[in-house]
Every structure is written in structure tokens, then in C-alpha cells.
Amino acid sequence: DAGVIQSPRHEVTEMGQEVTLRCKLISGHNSLFWYRQTMMRGLELLIYFNNNVPIDDSGMPEDRFSAKMPNASFSTLKIQPSEPRDSAVYFCASRPGRPEKLFFGSGTQLSVL
């Protein structure tokens, strides 16, 4: 299995532009987590899905952020409009029904200029 796959690996954009981050889960996993990593705040949980359903989005910073899981293997995190303070590494993680261990993707390094 290729593991959790995120794209793009790096994204550089200008303030005000729409940004879409993508994540492909490991086959058979049914929970999906989006994290944001910054020097100041460390790793923050933004949102997680269970069986395609958003369970807790209390970590989503503002209405500019939205996440979807249109099917069991794929998710997107969208920022519209983007701002320089959104610059961070965004990680997607998944896990199978058995709890505890998360499998992380390699992350998307987002820079908003």
C-alpha cells in the first residue's frame, strides 16, 4: 500500500486565491483527520471524518476553511480566500476501524504571499 497520499507537496499562492489540498486515504481506513502544523501552535486538529461524515470541525479556524469527503477514499481541504497567516504544513492522516494508530501523509507545505 502506498500510504496516505497528499497533493500537492508544496503550494505557493498569493493572498486572496483559493487553495485546495487533497488527500487519498489508505484503502480500508474509515477515519480521516486534517491537521495544521506551525511553529507557534504545533499540530492542531482541524477536522475529522468518520465513514465520510464530519464528526468534529471545531478546530477549523474560520469560515474560509472547508473540508469535504466525497467518497470513502478521498478528501479535500479548501481555503478561500487564502491569507498569509494560513501558511503552514497541512497534514492528512487516516486510520482503520481499530483505534489508536494514525497514518500520516507527507504533508502539504502551503505558503501564502
Next chain:
Amino acid sequence: GNSVTQMEGPVTLSEEAFLTINCTYTATGYPSLFWYVQYPGEGLQLLLKATKADDKGSNKGFEATYRKETTSFHLEKGSVQVSDSAVYFCALRGSGGGADGLTFGKGTHLIIQP
């Protein structure tokens, strides 16, 4: 709510030195505790875990013991290598319903010099 506090880095050691990275937590009930490692340019990987008091997690020479009396889960290794250079995250998963996501500490950057 749940929280994890770990020592700030960077921690710089020479090869073969003894390593301790402190981690304490706040949680209700009986959380599960984890150490994750992040190598440069990669996502996090589970290093070890412990699910109940006095359990010891171990992997790749690293160890951590779940101490409920001190609410701690310190990471130790007897002799570090240059390849251990990475960022280490302490994390917990609460025992209550709905606490599905892991709560992470801010991470400790470990630098091992040859």
C-alpha cells in the same frame, strides 16, 4: 480539556549520549499515550505507545513509561544516533466518547551531532 506539554527544543546532543524528552499531560479518565516522530520532509510516524498506567512502550531503542501518579510519559534512549535527529511529538487520546482525535504536544526538535 486534554492537553500535552513537552519540553521545548531544540535539544542538541552528541552521538551516544543519553536522551530524555519530558512529556506531561492533562486528561480526564484513562487516556492512551503516544510518541510520534517526524523526520525532515515527512509526515508523523508512530514510535511507541502505552494504553494503561505502568505500561512501557518501546521501539528502536526508545522507551517511555506511562506514569499516572505524575501524569508523565517521558521518552528515553540510552545511546542516540545521528539518524535519530527528528521532531518528537508526545500525544494522547482521551478515554471519553467523541475524543477520537489525538491531542499533540508542540514537538521537540532533537539534533544529534556526530
